[in-house]
Structure formats: C-alpha cells, structure tokens
Amino acid sequence: MFKLPVMKNTRRKFTAKFKAKVAIEAIQEKLTIQQIAAKYEVHPNQISQWKRLFLDNAESVFSSGSESTEKSVLEEEQDKLYKKIGRLQVENDFLKKSLGEA
Known part of the structure; x- marks a missing residue:
C-alpha cells in the first residue's frame, strides 16, 4: 500500500x-x-x-507606563527592606534575651 x-x-x-x-x-x-x-x-x-x-x-506609547514600572521596582525594594528590618528586630530581641539571661 x-x-x-x-x-x-x-x-x-x-x-x-x-x-x-x-x-x-x-x-x-x-x-x-x-x-x-x-x-x-x-x-x-x-x-x-x-x-x-x-x-x-x-x-500606551504616550502614557505614563514607565512611571508605574519604576513604582513597582521601588515597592519591591521597599518590601525587601521591611523584611530585612523584621529579621534584624527578631535577631536583636533574641540577643537581648540571651544576654539578659546569662
């Protein structure tokens, strides 16, 4: 076939x-x-x-799209910094308790 x-x-x-x-x-x-x-x-x-x-x-070529992109990048950076501050506060509290008990 x-x-x-x-x-x-x-x-x-x-x-x-x-x-x-x-x-x-x-x-x-x-x-x-x-x-x-x-x-x-x-x-x-x-x-x-x-x-x-x-x-x-x-x-959209003439709209402020670049501003929103820049804003989102700044918001991401801000979130990273807030997380880092939180970790440092936890670490600081832990060290204070450790030294206070010793």
Whole structure:
C-alpha cells in the first residue's frame, strides 16, 4: 500500500518589529492590504489584525507606563527592606534575651 507523505503545517512566528513595520505600512495606505499581504507573504486578515492592534495600543506609547514600572521596582525594594528590618528586630530581641539571661 502506498502512503502519501505527510506535510507538517508549521506556524510562522513573526517578530514584534516585523509586525509593527507591516502595521505601519498598512496605516500609511500607500499600498492596499492585498498588496502588502503579497509583498510580505502574509494573509490580509493577519495584517488587518496587526493594524487594529497597533492602533488600539498606540496611546500606551504616550502614557505614563514607565512611571508605574519604576513604582513597582521601588515597592519591591521597599518590601525587601521591611523584611530585612523584621529579621534584624527578631535577631536583636533574641540577643537581648540571651544576654539578659546569662
């Protein structure tokens, strides 16, 4: 019995840089979505999706996201310091009791 060779359908993975480039080109509208799809060998629906995602998240570029990241880093550092203070207080209390009983 003859078996046909099985072809694997591997999904292509695109970098964020590539997606942004294609989305920007679609936004500029110098070429149609169909032409851009042919140029980059990507399905037109995929380009439309990237374009929509790009436009929906464009305002985050100008938002104060860096402030929230910096704040979370500071909060983590603060938590570490509070834990260290707690350990040192326990150690200090233990040493006081040890010396007081001796």
